[in-house]
Amino acid sequence: MADKKDPIQAPLTDTQRRKMLMGMASAPALMMPAMTWANAAQYPTAKVNTTKLAVTDTEVVVGQLHSATGTMAISETGSIQAEQLAIDQINAMGGVLGRKIRVIKEDGASDWPTFAEKSKKLLVQDHVACVFGCWTSASRKAVLPIFEKENGMLYYPTFYEGLEQSKNVIYTGQEATQQILFGLDWASKEKKAKTFFLVGSDYIWPRTSMKIARKHIEGHLRASSVVGEEYYPLGHTNFNSLINKIKLKKPDVIFAAVVGGSNVAFYKQLKAAGITASKQFLLTISVTEDEVLGIGGENIAGFYSSMKYFQSLDNPNNKAFVEAFKKAYGPKSVIGDVTQAGYLGPWIWKATVEKAGSFDVDKIAAASGGIELKTAPEGYVKVHDNHHLWSRARIGMAQADGQFKVVAESPELIQPDPFPKGYQ
Amino acid sequence: MSFTDITNIALMQGFAGLSLFAVLLLMGLGLAIIFGQMGVINMAHGEFMTIGAYTIYMFSTLTETYLPGFVSAYFPVAIIAAFFIAFVFGWIVEWALIRHLYKRPLDTLLATWGLSLAMQQTFRSVFGAREVSPTLPDWLLGSWAPAEGLDIPINGMFVLGLTAVVTGGVLLALYRSRWGLRVRATVANRPMANATGINTKRTDRLTYAIGCGIAGVAGAAFTTIGSTGPTSGSLYIVDAFLVVTFGGAGSLLGTVASAFGIAQTQSIAEFFLTGSMAKVLTLLLIVTILMIRPQGLFASKIRR
Numbered sequence: 001m002a003d004k005k006d007p008i009q010a011p012l013t014d015t016q017r018r019k020m021l022m023g024m025a026s027a028p029a030l031m032m033p034a035m036t037w038a039n040a041a042q043y044p045t046a047k048v049n050t051t052k053l054a055v056t057d058t059e060v061v062v063g064q065l066h067s068a069t070g071t072m073a074i075s076e077t078g079s080i081q082a083e084q085l086a087i088d089q090i091n092a093m094g095g096v097l098g099r100k101i102r103v104i105k106e107d108g109a110s111d112w113p114t115f116a117e118k119s120k121k122l123l124v125q126d127h128v129a130c131v132f133g134c135w136t137s138a139s140r141k142a143v144l145p146i147f148e149k150e151n152g153m154l155y156y157p158t159f160y161e162g163l164e165q166s167k168n169v170i171y172t173g174q175e176a177t178q179q180i181l182f183g184l185d186w187a188s189k190e191k192k193a194k195t196f197f198l199v200g201s202d203y204i205w206p207r208t209s210m211k212i213a214r215k216h217i218e219g220h221l222r223a224s225s226v227v228g229e230e231y232y233p234l235g236h237t238n239f240n241s242l243i244n245k246i247k248l249k250k251p252d253v254i255f256a257a258v259v260g261g262s263n264v265a266f267y268k269q270l271k272a273a274g275i276t277a278s279k280q281f282l283l284t285i286s287v288t289e290d291e292v293l294g295i296g297g298e299n300i301a302g303f304y305s306s307m308k309y310f311q312s313l314d315n316p317n318n319k320a321f322v323e324a325f326k327k328a329y330g331p332k333s334v335i336g337d338v339t340q341a342g343y344l345g346p347w348i349w350k351a352t353v354e355k356a357g358s359f360d361v362d363k364i365a366a367a368s369g370g371i372e373l374k375t376a377p378e379g380y381v382k383v384h385d386n387h388h389l390w391s392r393a394r395i396g397m398a399q400a401d402g403q404f405k406v407v408a409e410s411p412e413l414i415q416p417d418p419f420p421k422g423y424q
Numbered sequence: 425m426s427f428t429d430i431t432n433i434a435l436m437q438g439f440a441g442l443s444l445f446a447v448l449l450l451m452g453l454g455l456a457i458i459f460g461q462m463g464v465i466n467m468a469h470g471e472f473m474t475i476g477a478y479t480i481y482m483f484s485t486l487t488e489t490y491l492p493g494f495v496s497a498y499f500p501v502a503i504i505a506a507f508f509i510a511f512v513f514g515w516i517v518e519w520a521l522i523r524h525l526y527k528r529p530l531d532t533l534l535a536t537w538g539l540s541l542a543m544q545q546t547f548r549s550v551f552g553a554r555e556v557s558p559t560l561p562d563w564l565l566g567s568w569a570p571a572e573g574l575d576i577p578i579n580g581m582f583v584l585g586l587t588a589v590v591t592g593g594v595l596l597a598l599y600r601s602r603w604g605l606r607v608r609a610t611v612a613n614r615p616m617a618n619a620t621g622i623n624t625k626r627t628d629r630l631t632y633a634i635g636c637g638i639a640g641v642a643g644a645a646f647t648t649i650g651s652t653g654p655t656s657g658s659l660y661i662v663d664a665f666l667v668v669t670f671g672g673a674g675s676l677l678g679t680v681a682s683a684f685g686i687a688q689t690q691s692i693a694e695f696f697l698t699g700s701m702a703k704v705l706t707l708l709l710i711v712t713i714l715m716i717r718p719q720g721l722f723a724s725k726i727r728r
Contacts, residue, residue, distance in 0.1 A: 068553075069545060069548065070655075071655045071658075073548060073553035073654070074553050074554050074555055074653055074654075074655075076553075077552075077553045077554060202699070202700045230698055230699055231698060231699055231700055232699035232700065233699065233700055233703055235658075235659045236699060236703075237447075237646075237649070237650045237651075237659055237660070238440075238443075238444050238447065238649075238690075238691075240436075240437075240439075240440030240443060240444065240577070240580070240691070241437065241440050241691050241692075241694035241695045241702075242694065242699065243440075244433055244436050244437045244440060244695060245695060247433060247436070247573075248429075248433050260651075261555070261650065261651040261653065261655070261656055261659050263651070264555060264557070264650060264651030264652075265649060265650045265651060268579070268648070268649055268650070269577065269579075269649060271565065271566065272565070272566065272567055272577035272578060272579045272580065272648075272649070273436070273567055273575050273577050274566070274567035274569060274575030290554065291555075293554050293555060293556065293557060294554065294555025294556065294557055294651050294652065294653060295557060296557035296559075296560075298565070299557075
């Protein structure tokens with residue numbers, strides 16, 4: 001990020017930096033007293049709930065809407081688990097405004113109309129105070145009009161393509177620029193990469209991401225060029241022709257956003273074709289610890305991934321989070337970027353409710369900007385007025401054991417910019 | 425770009441076509457028997473492949489835990505096991521479900537589709553929603569590099585070899601064994617085959633189970649090149665039907681020819697066009713040819 005005029009990054013103020021250090025120093029358990037001993041009596045239901053939400057003197061009902069069945073269950077399971085863990089922890093601490101959180105779980109079943117239907121049920125019939133849910137952009141797009149019409153609040157955990165902002169959604173993952181630009185700058189600076197080969201699955205997220213990547217490579221990186229840009233249908237399992245094309249172009253970097261079952265085939269076949277980390281530099285924006293489970297550590301070891309969170313992050317918050325997660329879901333479970341972003345949702349919501357002193361969606365939406373989370377496993381995050389998070393970008397190198405070694409980290413929190421100028 | 429480079433790329437691209445051919449043929453073979461010979465539209469074909477893939481995963485986990493010394497040797501054993509496990513499941517499914525629906529092809533379609541959903545959810549409950557990755561023996565990984573800049577994928581060669589063996593085996597069995605004779609007789613004329621003393625019900629069950637077994641082998645082999653998860657099978661089902669229908673239902677030779685044709689078109693088009701355009705082109709070609717020749721490339725000469 002050499003360019004000082006670049007709008008994507010804003011330097012932190014001194015206060016922010018200090019708060020962040022404090023956040024890192026204190027384990028979540030120590031954070032308990034200050035805010036949560038608020039009991040329900042201080043916050044009478046009539047006052048905190050003026051919009052007929054499902055809030056009583058002792059309980060607040062929230063919704064959780066992910067795919068527990070169908071194709072996307074592979075990815076969404078982590079988010080379901082992390083959100084539940086956060087809710088359990090919040091309840092153990094006394095809940096929100098003295099009220100325990102009760103979750104109504106709905107299954108979107110990897111089907112976008114079902115997502116829409118279930119979100120309507122959660123908002124209209126159950127009057128949930130907020131919903132933690134969705135994973136794919138397609139499912140988010142399907143429920144968005146309903147959340148806007150019924151005035152619900154959605155906490156969305158996945159890194160996504162940007163170009164969206166809503167009063168009714170808090171995006172706890174990173175938007176495109178927070179993930180892509182840092183990765184490309186790093187590749188250009190640290191790996192002296194000049195030629196880029198872009199590969200993605202054929203749908204909205206990879207295409208938008210690659211469009212941003214291309215603009216950045218051609219417009220902002222010195223003497224760099226895109227030597228190939230390829231998309232393959234979702235579920236494509238044969239990449240040998242693509243691999244030969246890559247061999248023909250000999251790019252410095254393969255920049256990949258392949259998803260799902262294709263992902264596994266892509267890395268297995270790269271390895272089988274002799275394209276390994278010792279010969280080729282590859283940077284991906286679609287592989288977290290979750291995906292490595294399917295790909296196999298030995299097939300991807302040495303390649304790089306650009307994310308905001310890796311399970312191996314060394315800070316007290318993350319240590320406590322990983323420990324709690326493994327205690328809840330087994331010692332073999334892994335935590336990917338989106339899982340962590342899912343974990344942030346309930347905590348951010350809790351902080352916002354406490355700041356607003358109310359569960360009302362309008363008040364939550366207005367109070368969200370400026371909410372900080374010092375206990376975030378990824379370090380410190382802050383909600384921007386545009387409802388996205390300020391967060392750090394990181395580059396991890398895949399290890400044979402399925403974990404990532406962090407090799408680079410953005411020095412500052414990166415400001416979210418869902419509508420980047422000059423990138424559309 | 426030197427001449428050797430171009431030769432190397434050409435060679436590797438040639439092999440890419442062959443390797444896709446092997447994959448398509450292997451996934452189509454089981455279906456060619458079930459759909460081609462028996463006329464059962466088996467939407468659960470992909471899930472029988474997944475059974476094979478999970479068999480490899482179970483074997484790899486067990487071997488790693490109990491017999492760490494045999495990690496390099498478990499794979500062939502697991503493939504044979506995959507055949508028998510899928511075979512047994514196929515046998516049970518035929519007995520419980522398929523045999524009641526032989527005269528109702530559309531109901532079979534629905535029933536097997538339901539079966540495929542049920543199987544997917546079962547995999548999810550038993551093995552977890554996330555994809556798994558069986559530990560493959562070292563000799564299956566990496567590439568064979570006979571010259572500088574020329575890398576032939578070992579897993580591709582393995583699948584190619586296995587496909588040759590399985591195809592040869594199926595052809596032999598179908599045309600040189602008593603079972604094959606009974607199958608062909610049943611396909612040609614069921615009442616007459618019955619009248620000559622062939623137990624057609626038993627033949628059906630065996631045929632269906634063998635088709636499923638071969639799907640299991642295909643799924644097992646594909647763990648070397650693709651993913652192993654509850655829905656991995658659904659990645660293959662469309663292509664499998666495409667291969668069999670395009671080749672002409674009822675003709676094994678047609679399946680081979682169609683797999684070869686589709687693979688080469690797809691692979692060459694992918695090299696010169698983009699991935700999605702290559703798929704569009706391949707499908708357009710198939711649709712056009714099927715419009716001209718609805719019975720597929722090789723029509724069987726059987727009176728139905």
